[in-house]
Every structure is written in C-alpha cells, then in structure tokens.
Amino acid sequence: MDFLRPADWEEALAAKAEHPTAVPIAGGTDVMVEINFDRRRPEYLLDLNRIGPLREWEVGEETVRLGACVPYTRIMEDLRAELPGLALASRTVASPQIRNRGGVGGNLGTASPAGDAHPALLAAGAEVEAASVRGSRLIPIDAFYTGVKRNALAPDELIRAVHIRKADGPQQYSKVGTRNAMVIAVCAFGLALHAETRTVRTGIGSAAPTPVRAEAAEAFLNAALEESGFWDGGGAVAPSVARRFADLCAGATDPIDDVRATARYRRHAVGVMARRQLGWACERYRGTGRASEGAA
DSSP states (O other), X not given: OEEEOOSSHHHHHHHHHHOTTOEXXXXXXXXXXXXXXXXXXXXXXXXXXXXXXXXXXXXXXXXXXXXXXXXXXXXXXXXXXXXXXXXXXXXXXXXXXXXXXXXXXHHHHHOOTTOTTHHHHHHHTOEEXXXXXTEEEEEEGGGTEEETTEESOOTTXXXXXXXXEOOSSOEEEEEESSSSSSSOOSEEEEEEEETTTTEEEEEEESSSSSOBOOHHHXXXXXXXXXXXXHHHHOOOOOHHHHHHHHHHHHHTOOOOOOSSOOHHHHHHHHHXXXXXXXXXXXXXHHHHSSOOOOOO
16 A cells, blocks of 8 residues: 655645545545455555645635535534534534544545535535546535445545535534444434525435435425415424424435344434424524524
8 A cells, every 4th residue: 555645735636646546534534444444455545634725714705615624623613603514513523533633525535324524514505626637626515425435526536625605594413323422323414494595405314325315305394484484484383394394304215224223213213303403493593583503
C-alpha cells in the first residue's frame, strides 16, 4: 500500500487523476476501521490532512460552504444556528475523539446508508462540491447516493465541500441505537421545515440500501400544512395528519434484517421518529415563527 501525501489541493487533484483508485483519508474514522479488519486493502491511500482549506467553512447570506474535513465538533459548536439539523446529527457521532477528527466529507465518500450525517443533509437539501483536474461541479444530494456504499463521484474526483442553505425553519434529527453515540444507527431520521419555500424535506438513514427521502410523506405534509394555514398562523397539526405522515415515512423505507434490528422494527422506529420530530418542529415553529435550532 502506497501513501500519497499532497501538500495542497492542486497536488491532491493531480494525485487522484494519476491514481484514480486512491482512497482519500482525512479523519480515517471509516477507512481505517476497514483496513484494520482487513476488509479493504487499497493500493493507494491519499492523505488530505495537510490541506488546510478543507477544514474551513464560509457562512454566506443564504448558504454555508462547509469544507469536507470540518470536524463534527466544529459543526456542533460553531454552526448550530445555521445548520441545526446537521449539528444535532453531529452530536450522535461516535466519541468526542472521533468527532474531533471525522467530518461530513468522509461520511459522503463512504456513502454508507448508516452514516449519521446523511439524513440531515437530505432534509436540508445540500449540494456536494466535487472537483478534479477537469474542474468542479455541484451534485444535488438527492443524486449523490447511487447504491450501497456507492456515490456519484467520478474516479478522479474528490469532495471539496458541501453547500447547505442556512436554516429558515426548525430542523430535527434523531437516531435509534443501543446508545445515543458510539454506535452504528439502527435507523435515523431527519426533518426540516423550510419556511421560505413552504416545503418539508426528510432524510432516512440505515433503513434502505441508500440514504433516502420520504417523498410521498413530504408531498402529503406539504399539502396538509398549506391547507391548514400552518405557514401563516402556525396552527396545530391534526393527530390524523401526524399519523399519516409517520405511516408514509415508514413506507418509504426498504430495510433488512440484521444483527442490529429486524426490518419490521426499523420501519416502526422510523414512523415513531417522524411523528415525534414533526410535533417538536411544529411546536417550535409556532413558538418562534422561524426558529432555526433543533431540539436538544
């Protein structure tokens, strides 16, 4: 195994172009586990730790440009107001040591359906900035996951950043596991109320071959909230609406039975999380109009 250690971004892109099979490593929280258990033995490792801009972020008027290697700890502490759903997800990632090392770029690169960041990124409607020596492009998060641990990156591309609209309404996130952190999610769910566009987005993790949205549930809830005048007056969501939304979210899953849970349990848990998060988000919206912090 050869170790490539570029000094800057241009060197990294050149190395990836020359060695398309090179596996990027920064925090190493996914890659090193696979190597240590001999599940993966790449020909090349591409170390990105010397590339400082990957650990930086920019807060614009409408969006946050989050470097691929910004640690989860920084998201939790410095971007909670702008990216509340992702901040909540970051709290559940492993241990403090891993949260100090791992970042969203690693989650996206691995593309595991159990990655903690995916539901929050789907709910927020993020875009992934991919780059190569050929140039850069933005990949909508909905088109990024292409299969089990597969993504839309070309062989010569690296993830440079993630672009996420600043929250203009409540966002929520939760996952089911034997503990809140230090555990792979049995299933996870993210919800975002986008007040400016009067739309709802969801994200589901560890309950299908890829992270997915519950699009039928979103369409149903969008219509129900508009019909009830929720966006203008913040009226209460009827229990029947919450139940139907939860059922549709559960129906959007395609889980499996494994050592962590049965498929039936995963569907049930996604429905429970969807119903609870909808209640929390609507309560916060009624209380603040356009609150942008998730529940603790």
